[in-house]
Amino acid sequence: MKKILIPAIIFLSFLFADCQSKPVPRVYDTDTFTMVVESAEIMAGDTFVVEHMDMIRQSIVRSTSSFVAQEDGHVMIEDTIPSFSELRLKCIGKTSDYGLTFYVEPGQDLLLNAPSLKHMDVVPKGGFYQDKVLREYFLSEAERDSRIKKCMDDLNFYTQNRNDDSISVLIDRVLAIQKRTPEDWKYIRSILYRKDCPVAAYMYAKEVGLYDMKSNKIDRHWRKLNPEVKQSGAGQWYSNIVNIRKSLKKGAKATDFTLSCTDGSTVSLHELRGKYVLLYNWGICGYVLQSAPDLINLHEKYPENLEVIALTDSQTFSSISSTENPDPVTAPLLTLLNQNWKTAVNDRSGNEQITIDYLMTFTPCVVLISPNGRIVRWGDAAVLKTANRRLR
Secondary structure, eight states: OTTTOOOHHHHHHHHTTTOTTSOOOOOOOTTEEEEEEEOTTOOTTOEEEEEEEOTTTSSSEEEEEEEEOSBTTEEEEEEEOSSSEEEEEEETTTSOSSOEEEEEOTTOEEEEEOSOTTTOOOOOEEGGGGSHHHHHHHHHHHHHHHHHHHHHHHHHHHHHTTOHHHHHHHHHHHHHHHOOOHHHHHHHHHHHTOSSOHHHHHHHIIIIITTOSOHHHHHHHHHHSOHHHHHSHHHHHHHHHHHHHHHTSTTOBOOOOEEEBTTSOEEEGGGGTTSEEEEEEOOSOHHHHHHHHHHHHHHHHOTTTEEEEEEEOHHHHHHHHTOSSOOTTTHHHHHHHTSSSEEEETTSTTTTHHHHHTTOOSSSEEEEEOTTSBEEEEESTTHHHHHHHHHO
């Protein structure tokens, strides 16, 4: 951490040397960060929101703070955060749904110069972004995202105008940009494997800890981090992910849960002792469409020995259950809702903890729990094959 941060006074005097007409942030309490956003597109009265992201559930916003530009050209944002945080910045009415994602710790000061508020494909200055290697990485990712968004804007335009030739060309162009070369992956790994950078540690924990099935890899990597990174907010979050992954290893005692189901009933793990329990987290996903028939077949083959609990988020549940005339994509998903197993909405009040305890951050995430309440396997759709072998 000491290698990344510089004293706030030195940083601010350098950062705002040529901005004397702009308000200069003061030094705030330890739980506060500041960001000055500059753009010719900012008008007095524009509202900016900072969305505080849940770093495990990713798509769920923990809270939102609002700030209003007092003058044209810039806005001062000063917000409180408990520790290392992943935040998303938007300007109401001017920014796309994605906004700008950035990382910050209490006490840091950032400057954002955004030529365009629509996409804000820019990288802040200050805070973690003073690290030259990290900044260059984010600049390269921002440039790549910018090209993808430009293609997507063009694609939406030609889709509305039914220009099939241009649509085909643009789809190929987007796929070409998205495709990573071996050199790209080598560069990304060189960033993620850094031992001296809290942001790199967080990104590694998120990419590997939340999605990779090989839990020993994340444990080994965490132990190699520099002591100051382990003690940082990002390092402590990483440590929490390591501990959750250990609780999901084969043979570990499964964490108990009580879920409110869509039919008005509740279901608890401790009530299901003596039966295998299969948690199946699903969404609108190609892999879900592929594995859904196997799940249904498994449930029909072993009704006495297997309890299936299907989980999905509220947006997916609402969109699928309200579809009167499902198209070929959503029809199989509607079938999942019509089964006689238990279905629970995982972001409904009271149900949220299961996403954290079982790291259900992807779809399909499948967990098989033994009749004596032990983890058999945590992972993707391949767990269904494990369940079939166990239940024969």
